[in-house]
Amino acid sequence: MRTVISNTLCLRGGQASAPERLTMVFEKGQIAALLPADAVVPDQADERIDGRRLLAVPGFVNAHTHSPYNLVRGSAPMLPLELWSLHASAGSERRTAREVEVSALLGAVEMLRTGTTTVLDHIRIAPDIEGDLLDATAEAYRHAGMRAVIAPVVADKPLLETLPLDSADFGGEEVAGYAARPTLPARRQVEIVEAFAARWRDDPLVSVGIGPSGPQRCTPELLVMAEDFARRHETIAHMHVLETRAQAEMGRRLHPGGMLAYLDDLGVLSSRSNLVHANWLAKGDVERIAQRDAAVIHNPVSNVRLASGRCPLPRLLRSGIRVGLGTDGACCNDSGNMLETLKWAAILHNDEAEDPARWIQPGTALRLACEGGADAIGLGKVAGRLDAGMAADVCLLDLDTTAFVPLSDPVRQLVLSETGGAVRHVFVDGRAVLRDGRCTSVDEPSLFAEAQELSDRRRRDNQDVYAAASRLDGPIRRMRRRLLSSCEIAA
Numbered sequence: 001m002r003t004v005i006s007n008t009l010c011l012r013g014g015q016a017s018a019p020e021r022l023t024m025v026f027e028k029g030q031i032a033a034l035l036p037a038d039a040v041v042p043d044q045a046d047e048r049i050d051g052r053r054l055l056a057v058p059g060f061v062n063a064h065t066h067s068p069y070n071l072v073r074g075s076a077p078m079l080p081l082e083l084w085s086l087h088a089s090a091g092s093e094r095r096t097a098r099e100v101e102v103s104a105l106l107g108a109v110e111m112l113r114t115g116t117t118t119v120l121d122h123i124r125i126a127p128d129i130e131g132d133l134l135d136a137t138a139e140a141y142r143h144a145g146m147r148a149v150i151a152p153v154v155a156d157k158p159l160l161e162t163l164p165l166d167s168a169d170f171g172g173e174e175v176a177g178y179a180a181r182p183t184l185p186a187r188r189q190v191e192i193v194e195a196f197a198a199r200w201r202d203d204p205l206v207s208v209g210i211g212p213s214g215p216q217r218c219t220p221e222l223l224v225m226a227e228d229f230a231r232r233h234e235t236i237a238h239m240h241v242l243e244t245r246a247q248a249e250m251g252r253r254l255h256p257g258g259m260l261a262y263l264d265d266l267g268v269l270s271s272r273s274n275l276v277h278a279n280w281l282a283k284g285d286v287e288r289i290a291q292r293d294a295a296v297i298h299n300p301v302s303n304v305r306l307a308s309g310r311c312p313l314p315r316l317l318r319s320g321i322r323v324g325l326g327t328d329g330a331c332c333n334d335s336g337n338m339l340e341t342l343k344w345a346a347i348l349h350n351d352e353a354e355d356p357a358r359w360i361q362p363g364t365a366l367r368l369a370c371e372g373g374a375d376a377i378g379l380g381k382v383a384g385r386l387d388a389g390m391a392a393d394v395c396l397l398d399l400d401t402t403a404f405v406p407l408s409d410p411v412r413q414l415v416l417s418e419t420g421g422a423v424r425h426v427f428v429d430g431r432a433v434l435r436d437g438r439c440t441s442v443d444e445p446s447l448f449a450e451a452q453e454l455s456d457r458r459r460r461d462n463q464d465v466y467a468a469a470s471r472l473d474g475p476i477r478r479m480r481r482r483l484l485s486s487c488e489i490a491a
């Protein structure tokens with residue numbers, strides 16, 4: 001399959017930061033050539049697109065989301081993480097393979113429609129990780145034609161042990177059961193991920209990482225096994241780290257130097273580590289992350305929605321730390337649209353520096369959303385830049401849309417004005433997965449009808465899980481009040 005997109009305005013990413021007019025040739029899933037705009041491409045092309053009124057950018061890399069939440073979108077109230085999760089998680093338990101697949105497909109459609117071509121799916125299968133449900137997720141991305149790194153969540157501590165609860169927080173309430181539920185042994189969980197990785201080893205679009213839910217939710221043995229898995233498979237260990245004040249307190253309980261000192265002492269902080277959020281870093285943590293060459297995944301919208309805290313993005317970038325951007329899940333953002341995340345990443349941190357020269361620039365946000373994310377999740381040699389030899393993962397936007405008229409600065413307008421409505425064509429691996437604004441691989445009306453039916457049924461059938469989870473509401477509220485009123489945590 002040979003596709004020619006002629007004379008199009010390109011933001012290539014990487015070292016080439018200025019817009020250029022080029023003619024792109026895709027062949028065998030790759031960008032075969034980037035030619036001068038007026039180059040005559042004599043050879044036969046299977047498809048030709050006139051690019052004169054299009055803007056080409058590398059497909060965005062959503063470096064952190066959780067596909068199960070797509071099927072409970074809109075169900076979680078406005079609450080901080082620890083209370084929010086009692087609602088969000090209960091609805092995504094006991095899924096069938098088809099529910100898992102439909103949930104991932106919903107996210108894939110939303111992402112492709114808004115220009116994202118690669119996703120890191122930190123998928124939690126609950127109550128216990130199961131190989132066939134992981135396969136169903138991978139099948140969804142294969143079906144949608146989207147590039148995915150799937151990092152199955154592993155965790156082996158009961159919920160009650162993962163929160164900085166004191167006995168007084170319980171106020172005599174009985175919360176056992178759901179909150180004290182045992183997990184599969186760590187070794188068994190890693191074996192399931194090993195078998196999943198073996199089944200998908202040669203897939204052109206889907207690859208497998210591992211996703212410890214968070215250091216406070218795993219035993220040291222599991223964290224070490226996950227790092228060992230990542231090293232052997234040359235992939236990433238993707239985990240939530242220091243998202244909230246309560247997690248910072250858990251870090252302090254695990255190690256006097258805090259959570260990252262704990263990971264470092266275990267020998268599991270490395271260039272394979274994805275530190276998702278990193279909002280509550282302790283003294284010396286930035287230097288530690290830089291020294292170990294770990295990557296941080298910044299999720300600005302989710303952090304604000306859940307009032308989790310703020311990632312010190314400008315400082316991380318000044319320290320040379322690798323950073324990607326993520327939307328986080330459809331219950332805490334509540335969108336999978338990376339263009340929103342790009343904008344938030346670009347403007348959220350402006351109040352941190354008086355000197356505007358130190359603000360995050362739109363071009364920086366774009367770089368993080370493309371090559372930054374690809375590099376962080378282990379696909380830096382494949383995706384994130386428009387260069388010959390890279391995968392033909394490309395988003396083409398219509399310049400005859402309100403976001404780009406009049407055209408002054410394509411980067412600034414892409415990051416600050418565009419919301420997804422201008423996305424016209426999207427290619428993944430050289431294949432058009434969105435053509436003239438229509439998904440080519442998914443029958444959207446029938447997917448949406450099935451999703452509604454499955455979601456209604458699951459919410460009804462999981463009422464006992466919602467009720468069991470809600471018993472933790474009181475203790476968590478008391479815990480939060482205690483943490484907020486104490487000076488235990490250095491902000």
Ligand SMILES: [Zn+2]
Binds near residue numbers: 064065066122328329
């Ligand atoms: Zn998350």
